[in-house]
Amino acid sequence: MQKKNKPTIEDVARLSNVSTATVSRIINGKDKVKEGTKQKVLKVIEDVGFEIRKGNLLSDNDSKTILVCVTELKNPFNVPVIDGIQNSALKYGYDVLLLQTKQIYTEFSDYESVLKAQRFAGVVFLSSVTSAQLKKITDQLNYRCPIVFCSEYIEEMNIPYVAIDDKDAIYKATNYLLSCGRSKIGFINSNHSHNYAKKREAGFKEAMQDSGYTINEHMIVRLSSVNYGLGYSNALYLLGLEERPDALLCISDVFAIGALKACKKKGLRVPEDVAIIGFDNIELSTMTDPSLTTIDQPNYQLGYQSCELLVEKINNPDTLTKQIFLETELIVRDSTPLMISKNKGEQS
Amino acid sequence: MQKKNKPTIEDVARLSNVSTATVSRIINGKDKVKEGTKQKVLKVIEDVGFEIRKGNLLSDNDSKTILVCVTELKNPFNVPVIDGIQNSALKYGYDVLLLQTKQIYTEFSDYESVLKAQRFAGVVFLSSVTSAQLKKITDQLNYRCPIVFCSEYIEEMNIPYVAIDDKDAIYKATNYLLSCGRSKIGFINSNHSHNYAKKREAGFKEAMQDSGYTINEHMIVRLSSVNYGLGYSNALYLLGLEERPDALLCISDVFAIGALKACKKKGLRVPEDVAIIGFDNIELSTMTDPSLTTIDQPNYQLGYQSCELLVEKINNPDTLTKQIFLETELIVRDSTPLMISKNKGEQS
DNA sequence: TTGAAAGCGCTAACAT
DNA sequence: ATGTTAGCGCTTTCAA
Numbered sequence: 001m002q003k004k005n006k007p008t009i010e011d012v013a014r015l016s017n018v019s020t021a022t023v024s025r026i027i028n029g030k031d032k033v034k035e036g037t038k039q040k041v042l043k044v045i046e047d048v049g050f051e052i053r054k055g056n057l058l059s060d061n062d063s064k065t066i067l068v069c070v071t072e073l074k075n076p077f078n079v080p081v082i083d084g085i086q087n088s089a090l091k092y093g094y095d096v097l098l099l100q101t102k103q104i105y106t107e108f109s110d111y112e113s114v115l116k117a118q119r120f121a122g123v124v125f126l127s128s129v130t131s132a133q134l135k136k137i138t139d140q141l142n143y144r145c146p147i148v149f150c151s152e153y154i155e156e157m158n159i160p161y162v163a164i165d166d167k168d169a170i171y172k173a174t175n176y177l178l179s180c181g182r183s184k185i186g187f188i189n190s191n192h193s194h195n196y197a198k199k200r201e202a203g204f205k206e207a208m209q210d211s212g213y214t215i216n217e218h219m220i221v222r223l224s225s226v227n228y229g230l231g232y233s234n235a236l237y238l239l240g241l242e243e244r245p246d247a248l249l250c251i252s253d254v255f256a257i258g259a260l261k262a263c264k265k266k267g268l269r270v271p272e273d274v275a276i277i278g279f280d281n282i283e284l285s286t287m288t289d290p291s292l293t294t295i296d297q298p299n300y301q302l303g304y305q306s307c308e309l310l311v312e313k314i315n316n317p318d319t320l321t322k323q324i325f326l327e328t329e330l331i332v333r334d335s336t337p338l339m340i341s342k343n344k345g346e347q348s
Numbered sequence: 349m350q351k352k353n354k355p356t357i358e359d360v361a362r363l364s365n366v367s368t369a370t371v372s373r374i375i376n377g378k379d380k381v382k383e384g385t386k387q388k389v390l391k392v393i394e395d396v397g398f399e400i401r402k403g404n405l406l407s408d409n410d411s412k413t414i415l416v417c418v419t420e421l422k423n424p425f426n427v428p429v430i431d432g433i434q435n436s437a438l439k440y441g442y443d444v445l446l447l448q449t450k451q452i453y454t455e456f457s458d459y460e461s462v463l464k465a466q467r468f469a470g471v472v473f474l475s476s477v478t479s480a481q482l483k484k485i486t487d488q489l490n491y492r493c494p495i496v497f498c499s500e501y502i503e504e505m506n507i508p509y510v511a512i513d514d515k516d517a518i519y520k521a522t523n524y525l526l527s528c529g530r531s532k533i534g535f536i537n538s539n540h541s542h543n544y545a546k547k548r549e550a551g552f553k554e555a556m557q558d559s560g561y562t563i564n565e566h567m568i569v570r571l572s573s574v575n576y577g578l579g580y581s582n583a584l585y586l587l588g589l590e591e592r593p594d595a596l597l598c599i600s601d602v603f604a605i606g607a608l609k610a611c612k613k614k615g616l617r618v619p620e621d622v623a624i625i626g627f628d629n630i631e632l633s634t635m636t637d638p639s640l641t642t643i644d645q646p647n648y649q650l651g652y653q654s655c656e657l658l659v660e661k662i663n664n665p666d667t668l669t670k671q672i673f674l675e676t677e678l679i680v681r682d683s684t685p686l687m688i689s690k691n692k693g694e695q696s
Numbered sequence: 697t698t699g700a701a702a703g704c705g706c707t708a709a710c711a712t
Numbered sequence: 713a714t715g716t717t718a719g720c721g722c723t724t725t726c727a728a
Contacts, residue, residue: 006410008705019715024707027491034713045491049665052491053409054402054467055705058720061401062354065465067445074427082421086451095462097415098446103434114443117413118466119402143375143393143400228635261635287576287609289637317397356721367699372723382697403721406704 007048009055016044027052063119063145065095066310069111071127072102075226075254076282077299078126081150084303085124092311094121101127112140120145122310124303128152128194134159146313150306151297152195153323160313162306162324166196169295169328170203170249173277176330177247178211179339182275184219186238186245188231188255191222200251200279219245223255231258239266239274246274247336253278253285256292260335276335290334298326355396357403364392375400411467411493413443414658417459419475420450423574423602424630425647426474429498432651433472440659442469449475460488468493470658472651476500476542482507494661498654499645500543501671508661510654510672514544517643517676518551518597521625524678525595526559527687530623532567534586534593536579536603539570548599548627567593571603579606587614587622594622595684601626601633604640608683624683638682646674 009027013020018037025031026041044050066089070078086096099114122145129137131154138159141147149161177185187204190197201222205215219241221234231250235258238245250256256278263270270276270290278285281296305324312319357375361368366385373379374389381389392398414437418426434444447462470493477485479502486507489495497509525533535552538545549570553563567589569582579598583606586593598604604626611618618624618638626633629644653672660667 009707010705020706021708021716022714025714028707030708032713037713050491051493051665052467053705054405054411055409055720056707057402057405057465057467058705058722059707060465061403061720063402063465065462073421073430073446074424076422076424079422082448083451086448090451095465096448097462097466098421098448100430100434100444100446103431103438114413114445117405117408117411117443118445119400119405143398145399228631232635257632257635261637264637283576284605284632287580287605289609289612317399357723358721368722369700369724370698373698376723378723380697385697401721403704404723406706406721407723409704 006053007050008053009050011048012041012044012050015048016041057119063121064093065097065118065120066307067114067118067120067123068096068098069101069123069125069127070098071100072226073098073100075252076284077226077252077280077297080299081126081303081306084300084305085150085307086303088304088307088311094311111137115140115144122146122148122314124148124150124306124310125152126150126303126306128196129154130193130195131156146310146317148306148310148313151302154195158321160309160321160323162302162309162326164297164302164326164328166199167203167206169279169297169330170200170251171207172328173249173279173295173330174204174207175211176332176339177249177275177277177336178207178213180247180275180337181340182247182337183208183211183213184216184243184245185247185249186235186241187220188234188238188248188250188259189220189222190226190251191224197222197251204249216243226252226254228254228258228261231255232261233258235259235262236265239263239268248274248276250277251279253280253282253292253294256294256335257284257288260288260290260292270335271337275337277330278335281331286333288335293333293336294331296329296331298328301326354401355398356401357398359396360389360392360398363396364389405467411469412441413445413466413468414655415462415466415468415471416444416446417449417471417473417475418446419448420574421446421448423600424632425574425600425628425645428647429474429651429654432648432653433474433498433655434651436652436655436659442659459485463488463492470494470496470662472496472498472654472658473500474498474651474654476544477502478541478543479504494658494665496654496658496661499650502543506669508657508669508671510650510657510674512645512650512674512676514547515551515554517627517645518548518599519555520676521597521627521643521678522552522555523559524680524687525597525623525625525684526555526561528595528623528685529688530595530685531556531559531561532564532591532593533595533597534583534589535568536582536586536596536598536607537568537570538574538599539572545570545599552597564591574600574602576602576606576609579603580609581606583607583610584613587611587616596622596624598625599627601628601630601640601642604642604683605632605636608636608638608640618683619685623685626683629679634681636683641681641684642679644677644679646676649674
């Protein structure tokens, strides 16, 4: 890392026979500078291709920007969360910058370069993490700034977070399906590198077992990314099984929308032949045909409160670590049939 | 802005009876430090709540991070663009940080705080801008770093960009509808604070006029944000007009998906009663029922090439300003009827 | 393994 | 209107 030959403010000052202070004034448009000198300096700046470097950052040493790490922007779940963070941050005068972490992991690299290159007041971690990664991240963050986890969290560690009870949410949704008389449930999950996926799967299995059903492992798929195509193709697969599912429980509305399409493709009616439940209650879930039954997550609040927690930590590092759970709610729309009382039998 | 009492590396050094160099070593885990001193220092760091400030940024003065400004993360159009940028950036070792500009403008503020608080190697501007805003932004960016516009651009200014021919894209789509025998076209646009909206509307009007149709101004709506709900409600409005449109031309697939729902709500068949065309060819447009006819924009390439341009500028500021146009393509799916040869009459 | 001290490039207070 | 200069907080030689 040899010293590059990029011109500094001193070079500009020397070449235009003024002081660095004057150049600084011109760059920042602060005090008055005589038009003549200004032009002269501007010309030099232009000529040598001067670009301000990091020296100026030193004067105001407190960072007023918050970093939000998010796995995939593609997942519409994230957007309201980010809006929540941003609105909270705005109140306190913080800027919000986003880092999409997907690519980074792809390359087996990590957050280090970003964290070292910029100075953040704090970070909201909206990406999903394994315990090992979390360990690494908190290490990298050490002596840097506070962190708050949003939506993803790891129980064993004493770290502030705002999240939902993933297991419980799916437990309830599964029970709902069972009470509709649907017990051949295909479960479209994310893979277990996501903590939420493990918890949701646990909720599914527990609900099934609590009602006396055995788990049919091959009715469970675990996908590496959240997108429509994957939901579609895997729903297609499940619907093609010898014992066709009569319900598809999806851990994302995105998967559920793919599943909807798969049913159409197969000529199956929703909800008559196949019930579908999504997760997240994204805006789109009201736009589908039929509209989606889904588990509402308070995404905006998830983000908003995470940032509130973070700002609290920033202002008072001694604040004790809070862990907040927000409520989910099953929103019943048209992709699931009506609940039945006791009748679990088939009807022709 | 009074000097805050936050501890610096010097405080830590003094309190642990070592030099700042040693503390620095420990923080960065570089050279070897005796375990004993390390623990001693670590304890002090913990006790005083030390957090590294911006001083360290000075040593490596070249920024290796690129800023991407995007209006609304909500619009799925942006995601592949960002992926394109990120993949290009990755090749050259740049990190990519995102700034959602929506809130900022809402508050009548601007980019200044972010631009001043961090140092970027360059910025890709994916947000839409008015000429006035652009002027302000380029001023703010002055002496800071190069900028490349992506997708949005302003003809009058000599600034590098990668974009599509908005006018032409809609011109072709309009002609397609006309050739399908649909001339009562409702046009669902963004409002004119977006440059692309002006251009697309011009394309629509020109096509209509070139075919001898008069423009029906109240069949045009101009929306302030790109989301499903707005598309839905405005399509509902258009479909409720006395002279009901037989086609809805939308400048975003998002609007088109809302329009699809509106047709369903009204009991109108797509494409038999109403043809629908979207814009962007987002992944979701294949998942709808019926699948969407849409104008494909090479979003990934838009992003990728923008970043290539930017890196070129970063490495060689004297590069001449390039302006690149990428091709769009009308993708015909099931939301539009078959083209007819000459028959413009109704059939009962 | 550790310390002393010279920068890094800029801003801002103060002086002229 | 402009110049002088003392920092800003850290990293990094170079010496010990």
